Structure formats: structure tokens, C-alpha cells
Amino acid sequence: MALLRVIGSIEPRIWLLSERLTTVGSALANDICLLGSDVVEHHATIQLDASAFVLRTTARKHTVMINGKKRREHTLCHGDRLTIGETELEFVLLETPLNVLAPRGPRGLEHLRALAARLSGTHSVTGVLEHLLDAVLELSEGQKGFVILARDGRWSVPVARSVDATALENAHLHLSDSIIGHAIASRRPLIIADVRNEDAFEGAQSVVDLELSSVLCLPLFAHGELLGLIYVGDDRPTGYFAEVDLELLQVFASWASLMIASALHADALEHDRNALRGRLRNQRFGSVIGASKAMQAIFQAVERVAPASVSVLITGETGTGKELIAHEIHRRSPRADGPFITINCGAIPEHLLESELFGHVRGAFTGATARRDGKFHAAHRGTLFLDEIGEMPAALQVKLLRVLQEHCVTRVGSNTPEELDFRVLAATHVDLHEAVANRSFREDLYYRLNVVELQLPPLRKRGGDVMLLANFLIERLAPELGVPSRPLSASCREALRRYNWPGNVRQLENRIKRALILASGPALTPADLELEESALPQRRSLAEAKEAFALTYILETLERNGGNRSQTARDLDVDPRTIFRYLEKA
Numbered sequence: 214m215a216l217l218r219v220i221g222s223i224e225p226r227i228w229l230l231s232e233r234l235t236t237v238g239s240a241l242a243n244d245i246c247l248l249g250s251d252v253v254e255h256h257a258t259i260q261l262d263a264s265a266f267v268l269r270t271t272a273r274k275h276t277v278m279i280n281g282k283k284r285r286e287h288t289l290c291h292g293d294r295l296t297i298g299e300t301e302l303e304f305v306l307l308e309t310p311l312n313v314l315a316p317r318g319p320r321g322l323e324h325l326r327a328l329a330a331r332l333s334g335t336h337s338v339t340g341v342l343e344h345l346l347d348a349v350l351e352l353s354e355g356q357k358g359f360v361i362l363a364r365d366g367r368w369s370v371p372v373a374r375s376v377d378a379t380a381l382e383n384a385h386l387h388l389s390d391s392i393i394g395h396a397i398a399s400r401r402p403l404i405i406a407d408v409r410n411e412d413a414f415e416g417a418q419s420v421v422d423l424e425l426s427s428v429l430c431l432p433l434f435a436h437g438e439l440l441g442l443i444y445v446g447d448d449r450p451t452g453y454f455a456e457v458d459l460e461l462l463q464v465f466a467s468w469a470s471l472m473i474a475s476a477l478h479a480d481a482l483e484h485d486r487n488a489l490r491g492r493l494r495n496q497r498f499g500s501v502i503g504a505s506k507a508m509q510a511i512f513q514a515v516e517r518v519a520p521a522s523v524s525v526l527i528t529g530e531t532g533t534g535k536e537l538i539a540h541e542i543h544r545r546s547p548r549a550d551g552p553f554i555t556i557n558c559g560a561i562p563e564h565l566l567e568s569e570l571f572g573h574v575r576g577a578f579t580g581a582t583a584r585r586d587g588k589f590h591a592a593h594r595g596t597l598f599l600d601e602i603g604e605m606p607a608a609l610q611v612k613l614l615r616v617l618q619e620h621c622v623t624r625v626g627s628n629t630p631e632e633l634d635f636r637v638l639a640a641t642h643v644d645l646h647e648a649v650a651n652r653s654f655r656e657d658l659y660y661r662l663n664v665v666e667l668q669l670p671p672l673r674k675r676g677g678d679v680m681l682l683a684n685f686l687i688e689r690l691a692p693e694l695g696v697p698s699r700p701l702s703a704s705c706r707e708a709l710r711r712y713n714w715p716g717n718v719r720q721l722e723n724r725i726k727r728a729l730i731l732a733s734g735p736a737l738t739p740a741d742l743e744l745e746e747s748a749l750p751q752r753r754s755l756a757e758a759k760e761a762f763a764l765t766y767i768l769e770t771l772e773r774n775g776g777n778r779s780q781t782a783r784d785l786d787v788d789p790r791t792i793f794r795y796l797e798k799a
């Protein structure tokens with residue numbers, strides 16, 4: 214007997230391969246119905262040939278990936294990973310072969326089939342346990358029972374039927390019970406048809422507490438680990454479970470264990486996801502995510518500057534979130550109900566920028582067929598965000614300065630200034646201080662814009678924020694893109710930390726978007742994010758890093774000294790031979 218189970222999904226799904234032929238496809242009539250753009254109505258079949266399960270696609274162009282390789286026909290082995298469309302499945306061969314069940318098993322098989330159907334709609338751990346306990350009670354026609362579950366090192370009885378609650382207190386005590394102990398040690402189902410005639414078990418705590426005459430105990434193991442057990446008893450005349458098929462129970466136990474393990478895994482994922490959501494709630498500032506000290510300092514500064522109507526210059530590399538921060542300042546200011554208007558000074562041709570900013574009157578230039586408002590008009594009683602202010606042409610810098618000083622805007626082609634109420638926020642990724650020094654940016658305008666400066670740190674200097682942002686973006690983008698959300702694999706997390714993100718958060722966002730669309734495994738890999746080893750900076754020992762720094766420092770000093778090695782050696786207070794030694798290595 215075998216089964217297929219979905220892996221890497223929040224929804225545990227299992228199909229028992231109990232027929233000679235199992236059909237797979239997107240049509241509802243299939244035994245295994247899978248959705249997804251790459252799955253066709255009748256996609257593949259799984260046939261039981263002799264004692265092997267053989268998968269065949271129904272046409273050449275239909276693909277099934279088995280352990281990462283495209284296959285049209287494949288004899289399935291225990292543990293094989295199948296990818297069909299977007300669904301990843303594991304093939305599990307249960308311990309007992311089908312023919313053991315055949316002579317006595319039709320009723321048992323019916324039970325399993327009905328149970329599989331019921332379970333496919335059940336997602337909670339308790340729901341799965343309830344169905345499993347009910348199935349054992351039905352299968353054995355037992356009267357009462359309970360499930361003991363091991364979770365996070367603690368034992369509990371989450372589900373019981375017809376058992377007095379007081380008899381279930383102290384679940385862990387039941388584990389020292391001789392019956393339960395015996396079943397766990399043997400790892401096999403245990404049936405005691407007449408407890409009172411079994412010296413070894415007669416005084417067992419569970420028998421006494423539940424007043425039983427017959428007992429059936431089913432230990433549940435997955436991947437060698439004890440998950441818990443199902444205990445069923447009866448107090449009617451003795452010999453009650455004598456006829457129950459032990460082999461069938463063994464199959465049932467392996468199958469139930471997988472179901473429980475899968476439900477527990479899904480539950481743990483959901484728990485992690487909720488914990489992550491909770492953490493994110495504390496680590497976000499409006500729509501900006503950041504727990505690093507550097508970002509927390511920015512958030513505090515934003516809170517202080519937002520209510521004051523001063524100009525703020527937001528600096529930082531491209532993609533660090535300058536526009537997002539500008540939005541946040543506006544949202545927290547008394548102008549929040551007014552408009553937030555953005556203009557990218559670097560994206561508009563110089564001859565159009567003036568009228569974009571200040572508006573124009575009819576006939577101001579060829580094509581100006583009507584009077585038009587500019588961005589300053591649009592930002593009246595709100596905020597104007599001047600993005601890429603470093604790109605502002607020199608002639609316009611003067612006009613802008615006058616507008617900022619007087620709060621009056623004169624349209625192109627007009628002589629009448631209009632008084633407007635606006636707050637200006639500006640952003641740049643270039644070093645404006647340097648631009649002022651080399652006279653490409655006016656100093657007076659720089660000081661007018663830069664009443665307060667907020668310097669956004671690059672992503673590589675925000676420590677754990679990379680991981681926080683990556684998880685946040687996965688959660689945000691997956692539903693937006695209509696694709697399943699996938700966790701980050703351990704190697705992916707390591708690669709995210711090592712990469713230096715020259716394009717900052719925007720680059721991270723784009724990589725995650727792409728990965729979510731293209732990934733096929735249960736978790737995102739470094740390759741999905743284009744972060745293979747070759748893309749990552751080399752790991753260096755401290756000694757190597759010191760050497761590299763020394764060489765760079767020597768080369769910089771040498772350049773400042775116009776290539777004079779003796780002067781460089783004097784400046785650095787080293788022997789000239791040290792300079793030669795480094796230059797030979799360069």
C-alpha cells in the first residue's frame with residue numbers, strides 16, 4: 214500500500230493509492246485533482262504493476278518532475294518527490310504490502326478510503342485526530358478511546374470519546390502504564406482481547422481507570438519519532454478485539470502517523486507565520502519596515518520633524534525608501550488630509566520641468582493652448598515631494614529658491630505671483646554637499662531644503678532588517694501576484710545576509726517578486742533569488758581583510774602624494790620597503 218502526500222503546503226493533503234489505477238489531473242473526476250496552469254485535465258496515471266507503482270504521463274508534452282528531473286514514465290520509490298504543476302508531492306510506501314490486506318481487507322479498505330475523503334477537507338490537528346480516533350473506533354467497533362499527543366516535549370490528550378475527563382488528567386502518567394509502554398517499546402499495535410486474563414497488563418492504570426476488559430493500542434511513529442498513540446477500549450464481555458486485523462491496523466498506524474505529522478507541520482508553519490506577523494506589527498512604522506537601530510533612529514526623527522512645517526532633505530542610496538519616508542512624514546503631519554504630490558526632477562526634460570512645477574498661462578509657449586496648474590498648485594495645503602533634487606537644472610534652482618522663500622508661485626508666461634500653502638520635502642541619492650562644493654548645486658538652495666536631513670542607511674548596514682524585509686515582502690507580494698507564499702530556505706537566509714544589496718530594498722523586492730513567480734520547490738533557494746555562491750562576496754579571514762584594507766589605504770595615500778613612494782612611507786610611518794611589498798602584490 215502506498216500514498217501520495219502534498220509537501221511544503223500549509224494544507225495537509227494525502228491520497229491513498231489503493232486502486233490498480235489512480236488518475237491525476239485538473240478535472241474533478243480524477244482520483245487526484247490538482248489545480249495549476251501547467252496541469253491538464255488528464256495529466257498522468259499511477260498504475261500498480263505487479264507490486265510496483267508506475268507513473269505515466271498521458272501525453273508527451275505533459276510533464277511530471279521526479280526528484281527534479283522531467284519524466285514521462287517512472288517506477289515510484291519510497292521518498293520520491295513529484296512536482297506536478299505547482300504542487301509538490303511525496304510518494305510514501307507503507308510498510309505492509311497490499312496483498313496482505315486483500316483477503317480480509319475489503320471492509321478495512323473501505324474505511325480507509327472514506328477516511329481519506331473526510332481528511333482531505335480537514336486542516337486542524339484536532340480535526341485530523343478526531344477523524345483518526347473515530348476511524349479506529351469504527352474499524353474495531355470499540356466503545357471508547359482517546360489520543361495521546363506528544364508536542365514540544367509535553368504530553369496531552371487533545372481528543373477523547375466516551376471517556377470521563379478525570380480519567381484523562383495527567384496524560385503523562387498513562388505513558389508509564391504497562392500496556393502503553395509495551396506498545397511503544399514494540400512499535401507495533403497491541404491488542405489485548407481479555408485484559409483480566411493477562412497477568413502482565415491486568416493492573417494497568419488505564420485498565421483500572423477506564424474499567425476495561427479489552428484494549429487496543431496503536432503507537433504512532435513518524436520518521437522514527439514517537440508522535441503519540443491512539444488508545445481504544447471496551448468494557449463489554451471479554452475477547453472484544455480478537456478479530457481485528459493487526460496488519461490492517463499497522464497500515465492504518467503508518468498512514469495516521471503521516472497525517473498527524475503533516476498536520477503538526479502545517480500547524481507549526483501557521484504558528485510561525487502568526488508570530489512573524491506579530492513581530493512585523495511591532496517592527497513597522499506605517500508602511501516602513503525596520504527593526505535595526507539605524508532605522509529606529511530614522512523613525513524617531515520622522516516623528517519629531519513631521520508636525521513641524523520645515524523642509525526635510527532625505528538622502529540615501531537608490532532604493533533605500535526615501536519616497537516611503539517622505540510619505541510617512543506627510544501622513545504624520547497636520548497636512549495629512551491634504552494632497553501628497555511627487556515630482557521626479559531627473560525624469561522630466563529641462564524645458565518642461567519649469568511649467569510642470571509652476572504651471573503656465575495660455576500662450577506661454579507653443580502648444581500651451583490653455584492655462585495649466587503646476588505641481589506646486591496641486592500640492593496646495595499639502596506636501597510637495599521633489600525627488601532627485603540633485604538633478605534640478607541650475608536655471609530652475611534660482612526660481613525654486615525664490616518660490617521656497619516667498620511661498621509665491623509665478624506661472625510660466627505670467628507676471629502675477631500666486632500665494633500657495635505647501636510644505637516641501639526633497640530627496641537625492643547624490644552627495645549634495647559635494648555638488649555644492651563643485652558648484653553644480655546652489656548653496657543657498659541646499660540650506661533652504663536641508664533644514665533637517667534624514668540619511669537613510671543602505672540595506673547592507675541594517676543587519677537583521679534584510680530578513681525581516683524579505684519575509685514581509687513574501688507575505689505582501691504572494692497574494693498580490695496570486696502565487697503561493699514560500700518560506701526562505703536556510704541557505705537562502707544565509708545568502709540574503711551575505712549579499713551587499715547595491716540596489717537596496719527595491720532590488721530585494723524585485724528579486725523576491727521574481728523568485729515567487731518562478732520558484733517550484735517548497736522553499737525559496739539562493740538560485741531562485743539569483744544569489745548563487747558566485748554572486749556573493751567572498752568570505753575573508755580577519756587577517757585577509759586587514760591586508761586588503763592596508764593595500765587600499767596605501768594606494769589612496771600614494772595617489773594623494775602623486776605617486777611619491779618615499780613621501781607615502783613617511784606619511785604612513787612605515788619603512789619604504791613595506792610600500793614596495795604591497796605594490797608588488799597589487
Ligand SMILES: Nc1ncnc2c1ncn2[C@@H]1O[C@H](COP(=O)(O)OP(=O)(O)OP(=O)(O)O)[C@@H](O)[C@H]1O
Nearest residue numbers: 500501502530531532533534535536537642718719
Ligand atoms: N523599509 C522599507 N519597508 C518596506 N518597503 C520598503 C522599505 N524601503 C523601501 N521599500 C520599498 O522599496 C521600493 C523602493 O522604495 P522608494 O521608492 O521609497 O526608494 P527610494 O530611495 O525613493 O528610491 P530612488 O532613489 O530610486 O528614488 C518601494 O517599493 C518601497 O515600497
